[in-house]
Amino acid sequence: MKTTLIICIFALGGWWTQGETTTHEFQKTVVSDSLKVDPVCKMKVKASSSIKSTFNKKEYVFCSKSCQMKFDKSPEKYLK
């Protein structure tokens, strides 16, 4: 009986360790996805965001369509 219990604890421990490794790798993935600053509201947005505009050959990303629209109307205002 005792042996079974010990094996169970070891199995559980292994499962926990694996879980932690996965979490760490997930965090790495998040960090490696570079962030850009939304020039309108200064929020950090993933560089891979699909809401983006190009101005003066530079690419800008936005948190939302409304920020993109504001920027498109008067980009100079947000690029000081």
Ligand SMILES: [Zn+2]
């Ligand atoms: Zn924004």
